[in-house]
Amino acid sequence: MPVLSRKLPVWLPVLILLVAMISIQGGASLAKSLFPLVGAPGVTALRLALGTLILAVIFKPWRLRFTREQRLPLLFYGLSLGAMNYMFYLSIQTIPLGVAVALEFTGPLAVALFASRRAVDFIWVILAVLGLWYLLPLGKNVVHIDLTGAAFALGAGACWAIYILTGQRAGADHGPATVALGSFIAAIIFVPLGAFQAGELLWHWSVLPLGIAVAILSTALPYSLEMIALTRLPTRTFGTLMSMEPAMAAISGMIFLGETLALQQVLALAAIITASMGSTLTMRREVSVKNIDIG
Numbered sequence: 001m002p003v004l005s006r007k008l009p010v011w012l013p014v015l016i017l018l019v020a021m022i023s024i025q026g027g028a029s030l031a032k033s034l035f036p037l038v039g040a041p042g043v044t045a046l047r048l049a050l051g052t053l054i055l056a057v058i059f060k061p062w063r064l065r066f067t068r069e070q071r072l073p074l075l076f077y078g079l080s081l082g083a084m085n086y087m088f089y090l091s092i093q094t095i096p097l098g099v100a101v102a103l104e105f106t107g108p109l110a111v112a113l114f115a116s117r118r119a120v121d122f123i124w125v126i127l128a129v130l131g132l133w134y135l136l137p138l139g140k141n142v143v144h145i146d147l148t149g150a151a152f153a154l155g156a157g158a159c160w161a162i163y164i165l166t167g168q169r170a171g172a173d174h175g176p177a178t179v180a181l182g183s184f185i186a187a188i189i190f191v192p193l194g195a196f197q198a199g200e201l202l203w204h205w206s207v208l209p210l211g212i213a214v215a216i217l218s219t220a221l222p223y224s225l226e227m228i229a230l231t232r233l234p235t236r237t238f239g240t241l242m243s244m245e246p247a248m249a250a251i252s253g254m255i256f257l258g259e260t261l262a263l264q265q266v267l268a269l270a271a272i273i274t275a276s277m278g279s280t281l282t283m284r285r286e287v288s289v290k291n292i293d294i295g
Helices: 002-006 011-033 035-059 068-091 097-104 106-114 120-135 147-170 175-198 208-230 235-242 245-257 263-281
Strands: none
Touching: 011 035, 011 068, 011 097, 011 208, 011 235, 011 245, 035 068, 035 175, 035 208, 068 097, 068 147, 068 175, 097 106, 097 120, 097 147, 097 245, 097 263, 106 120, 106 147, 106 263, 120 263, 147 175, 235 263, 245 263
């Protein structure tokens, strides 16, 4: 098998990762189309409940053993995972998908930038701040973006940063399988919360197939594809490609949801993408950011 993997074309892992990103954003678009039926909390409950079941079958988390030092990070890892999903879906109720993902992406970007103290990183900080300034409703002449939705997206980004930092400690011995247990912890809190807010319609037979599709597109398929790509791509290349995700989200929103962005918003989104790509490309070799995606 190792010999076979070395014979794979260089472009294949890149294609696999692009498919994973398309799957994630397609799942987000499908999730948003469910909001009129069960609301954002209900979709969060569906994704976490069904996604956790799928991950449990794949990774069998009951076999994992964690040290005392790993248990607290594992708890925060799971809580941040659930809160990230919950706030992200609340954000895309009122703001375009591409804008929400760009704002959320400031979480892992901040983790990468805080890990380094070189002069070149100030360029990426400035670009990210400029992008945020023109995406958020802070100035008199900016295109209107709902402040509450933007706040939820930034909150999801903060949870993403916590997810990365705690996930590195909690998953040091178990790798990607840790996400199954983290998802279970998230489900304990946010599935009952979402189910209570959504009401009885959440588990209606007509909604469940769409919920399963969201869970597969947003969780099972992309996680599996990302693991394949991550084992065959340098960390720096993986992180650079992941920086394209806000653009993928914007395209997905346009195709599936009919969302459009003003030129100013496109330029702001491009600034954040450039900042993320630049910080990854200029990252020192000893600095790595793992568990890059659950959004």
